[in-house]
Amino acid sequence: TAIAFAHEGASIVMSYLPEEEADAKETAAMIRSAGRTAIQMPGDIQSPQYATSLVETAFERLGRLDIVINNAAYQMTHESIEDITPEEFEHTFRTNVFGLFYLTRAALPKLKPGSSIVNTTSIQAFEPSEGLLAYAATKAAIANITKGLAKLAAKNGVRVNAVAPGPVWTPLIPSTMSPEKVKNFGGNTLFERPAQPVELARLFVFLVSDDASYVSGEVYGATGGRTPL
Secondary structure: OOHHHHHHOOOOEEOOOOHHHHHHHHHHHHHHHOOOOOOEEEEEOOOOOHHHHHHHHHHHHHHOOEEEEOOOOOOOOOOOHHHHHHHHHHHHHHHHHHHHHHHHHHHHHHHHHOOOOEOOOHHHHOOOHHHHHHEEEEHHHHHHHHHHHHHHHHOOOOOEEEEEEEEOOHHHHHHHOOOOHHOOOOOOOOOOOEEOHHHHHHHHHHHOOOHHHHOOOOOOEEEEHHHHO
């Protein structure tokens, strides 16, 4: 997604965990090869101070902030609620929901009219899997926050939307699922496969563009035909 924005002329402040440094460097190199600025900011979005530093860095280094993409996520799969520790449940909410709140709270007062916020929810918000109890609950919260935040942000001239992916092949999948589930991942879509991240990137770009100037408070599904109606 960051690379797609760079190809549209955006400079990027990248948020990522310190252990993701290698991937972040690779992404930053691609952004720079597109002729744009990439600012690497390792840290933990669970910290409100770190979230504030991301916004401050955008203004200090780039002079402006027009787009906020809330995309941080943590998930683990469990077959029993007893397997979910209180610490893990809290960690999931602190990453997926609290992090979004902290970054948006820091950014919104500084965004000029015409700016956009795009949150990442999931089909899990509407059709939760039994093995993703905590993760699905956070994604439902994000869908709700998107609707309410769009009303709050309208007075600032800022649009707020969300993308709700279905099964997408990311590093989360092999690291959090059993080999059997990984093998069948995405097989229940109309395309009988998971999406690749690049297939969602243009949707994020569309939602912040002038082509979506009348779109706010919406949750756009990209689920391979599985969006429940």
